[in-house]
Amino acid sequence: MPGFLTSPADAKIRRSRGGLLLAVVASGFCLVAPLLRASLATAPVRPSATQGGKSAGAAAAPAKPDLHPNLMLITVDTLRPDALGWVAGKNDTPAFDAYAAEGVRFAAAVSPVPLTLPAHASILSGLLPRRSGVRDEGQPLPAGVLTLAERLEQNGYSTAAFVSGAPLESIYGLDRGFALYDDRMAEGAAGAAERRAFDTTTAALAWIATARSPWFVWVHYYDAHDPYEPPQSFLRPGPRGAYDGEVAYIDAWLGRLRAGVPATASANLLTVLASDHGEALGEHREKTHGLFLYDATTDVPLVFHFPGRLKAVASREPARLIDLAPTSLDLLGLAPLPGIDGISLRPLLEGKPQAVPAAYLETRQPWNRFGWAPLTALRDGTWKLIAAPRSELYDLNKDAGEGTNRIDAEHPVADRLTAALREIEKRPAASGRGVAVSEAARRAFGERGATKSLAPPPGLPDPKDRLELHDRLEAGEDALREGRYAAAIAAFDAVLGAEPTNRFAALRSGTALLQAGRLDEAAKRLTRAVELDPEGAEARSALATVFSRLGRFRAAAPQWLELARRQPRRVDAWSNLGLALGRTGNPADLDRAVAALAEAARLDPGNPRRRSDLADAHLALARRALGQGNRSAANRALISAVEIDPGARNRAAADPKLSVLVR
Numbered sequence: 196m197p198g199f200l201t202s203p204a205d206a207k208i209r210r211s212r213g214g215l216l217l218a219v220v221a222s223g224f225c226l227v228a229p230l231l232r233a234s235l236a237t238a239p240v241r242p243s244a245t246q247g248g249k250s251a252g253a254a255a256a257p258a259k260p261d262l263h264p265n266l267m268l269i270t271v272d273t274l275r276p277d278a279l280g281w282v283a284g285k286n287d288t289p290a291f292d293a294y295a296a297e298g299v300r301f302a303a304a305v306s307p308v309p310l311t312l313p314a315h316a317s318i319l320s321g322l323l324p325r326r327s328g329v330r331d332e333g334q335p336l337p338a339g340v341l342t343l344a345e346r347l348e349q350n351g352y353s354t355a356a357f358v359s360g361a362p363l364e365s366i367y368g369l370d371r372g373f374a375l376y377d378d379r380m381a382e383g384a385a386g387a388a389e390r391r392a393f394d395t396t397t398a399a400l401a402w403i404a405t406a407r408s409p410w411f412v413w414v415h416y417y418d419a420h421d422p423y424e425p426p427q428s429f430l431r432p433g434p435r436g437a438y439d440g441e442v443a444y445i446d447a448w449l450g451r452l453r454a455g456v457p458a459t460a461s462a463n464l465l466t467v468l469a470s471d472h473g474e475a476l477g478e479h480r481e482k483t484h485g486l487f488l489y490d491a492t493t494d495v496p497l498v499f500h501f502p503g504r505l506k507a508v509a510s511r512e513p514a515r516l517i518d519l520a521p522t523s524l525d526l527l528g529l530a531p532l533p534g535i536d537g538i539s540l541r542p543l544l545e546g547k548p549q550a551v552p553a554a555y556l557e558t559r560q561p562w563n564r565f566g567w568a569p570l571t572a573l574r575d576g577t578w579k580l581i582a583a584p585r586s587e588l589y590d591l592n593k594d595a596g597e598g599t600n601r602i603d604a605e606h607p608v609a610d611r612l613t614a615a616l617r618e619i620e621k622r623p624a625a626s627g628r629g630v631a632v633s634e635a636a637r638r639a640f641g642e643r644g645a646t647k648s649l650a651p652p653p654g655l656p657d658p659k660d661r662l663e664l665h666d667r668l669e670a671g672e673d674a675l676r677e678g679r680y681a682a683a684i685a686a687f688d689a690v691l692g693a694e695p696t697n698r699f700a701a702l703r704s705g706t707a708l709l710q711a712g713r714l715d716e717a718a719k720r721l722t723r724a725v726e727l728d729p730e731g732a733e734a735r736s737a738l739a740t741v742f743s744r745l746g747r748f749r750a751a752a753p754q755w756l757e758l759a760r761r762q763p764r765r766v767d768a769w770s771n772l773g774l775a776l777g778r779t780g781n782p783a784d785l786d787r788a789v790a791a792l793a794e795a796a797r798l799d800p801g802n803p804r805r806r807s808d809l810a811d812a813h814l815a816l817a818r819r820a821l822g823q824g825n826r827s828a829a830n831r832a833l834i835s836a837v838e839i840d841p842g843a844r845n846r847a848a849a850d851p852k853l854s855v856l857v858r
């Protein structure tokens with residue numbers, strides 16, 4: 196059934212053509228409203244006039260001579276400290292080095308989680324992932340978590356974000372507090388949305404040029420994320436040359452970003468540079484990030500650059516990314532975020548003695564993706580404990596590479612760190628787990644409760660004991676990306692032979708079967724993937740897609756519904772849910788079909804396709820009412836349809852049943 200499903204990939208390709216084409220975009224992963232705001236903000240007009248109602252209050256605030264400083268937060272995704280000239284002296288990164296040389300610099304700050312969305316949620320909220328509720332990619336920020344951007348917006352700041360990777364798309368909720376959240380991206384080499392540093396910098400500078408002070412801008416660069424494909428002139432020699440080249444390429448644009456800030460704004464500007472996590476590059480046999488909690492993926496650079504206010508100095512303290520927001524607010528003279536895990540490091544930054552608390556780390560990716568044991572860790576001074584089925588203890592002073600496990604030799608240290616770890620885990624979540632949803636969404640959900648999530652059971656395998664399977668999964672993934680479906684399926688099947696509960700192998704073999712057009716087999720395999728991982732959005736999405744393509748709409752609808760529950764701002768989930776409910780053959784499903792399509796239209800207001808789908812659902816209501824002999828209800832439904840989409844009148848006139856209503 197080509198053309199039936201609305202797919203996020205479709206939207207991403209079209210999105211690269213720019214905001215003006217949004218009116219004809221068939222569907223979207225991401226909201227159109229922020230995109231439209233983005234396109235307006237790049238026009239040569241004052242943003243205060245274009246940012247809509249959300250910032251009207253802020254725009255009305257009178258400019259004062261004693262303004263709060265401006266804040267520029269720059270996060271460079273997937274940045275190992277040793278890719279920077281000022282840390283290891285092996286790469287050419289003059290712009291980053293200049294910021295570091297003039298600021299308070301931490302060559303080894305600590306990320307609480309080596310995953311993009313959770314780490315950025317922690318950067319912006321000051322909360323550990325287990326308390327923010329964002330513990331893996333694709334998990335939206337729950338309602339009630341207050342962020343740095345919201346705090347600054349409350350204080351009259353103009354706010355804007357320019358993000359460059361799919362994990363940070365607005366549907367996951369980090370846009371909260373940003374009057375402008377520009378997540379316009381094209382499809383990158385890996386098939387997911389991303390934006391190169393050139394485009395991100397250009398968009399950010401266009402906003403900064405006319406932004407009303409005080410302003411807060413967050414600029415996120417994603418180029419160093421794999422795959423590593425720097426422009427040829429930045430390619431470095433050696434096994435990590437492509438990775439280092441990406442960092443050097445970003446650095447070139449970082450320099451232009453800095454140079455492009457008007458002097459009036461940069462005279463009173465706090466710039467904070469950080470990464471969300473590192474990259475393993477083969478250390479501990481991990482290629483990228485997310486599987487383990489070794490320093491290779493959790494050490495990050497952090498710089499506070501505030502000329503005239505902070506003296507330049509290098510600090511060896513293990514500052515934490517959760518300290519970034521409270522420290523920034525303190526430096527700006529603003530109230531802290533309440534009840535957070537991070538602390539203000541201002542005393543330390545001002546040269547006073549300050550002990551940084553132990554750093555708590557976690558990764559749920561082994562469990563969520565593969566069905567292996569999740570990991571937690573505590574980094575306290577020289578010691579680092581990784582709590583795993585086979586726990587590890589490292590003396591970082593003597594063993595920076597985390598090569599010698601001291602757990603058996605240092606029982607008292609391990610016990611002390613374990614107790615401290617458990618103490619931190621007693622802290623309650625910072626807010627409810629729920630994400631705010633609209634009335635239409637609630638109606639579409641109906642009576643059916645959400646599927647219960649599975650807590651990791653005891654006895655799961657240790658990820659470090661599954662590296663061979665992990666390699667085979669990566670080989671399968673490479674084959675899938677290259678369209679070699681038979682090879683991909685064979686690789687995943689081999690893993691399932693060794694480990695039948697492997698979530699990734701079930702999901703991705705199902706995806707390969709789907710892409711190969713073997714829909715019945717895909718349905719079976721993806722049903723298994725959903726059983727193994729009821730919380731996984733990707734498995735729900737793939738299974739729902741298969742059922743819809745097979746015309747099995749009664750089976751598809753509950754899967755689209757679960758996807759919408761997990762990612763309630765995901766337009767394609769609502770749209771496909773509504774279309775499936777409209778085709779189940781059960782007239783009672785039509786009301787929820789209308790609600791779901793209304794939600795899709797609400798989330799994607801500039802898209803005429805959403806309106807015509809919704810109008811068609813109202814026409815179906817009219818047909819149902821006529822069948823029940825209720826002509827006045829049929830007339831009301833027809834009027835609603837025509838109000839939503841005037842073209843519905845012609846479609847009704849051409850409809851053998853509805854034509855009696857059209858005069």
Ligand SMILES: [Zn+2]
Nearest residue numbers: 272273311471
């Ligand atoms: Zn990242």
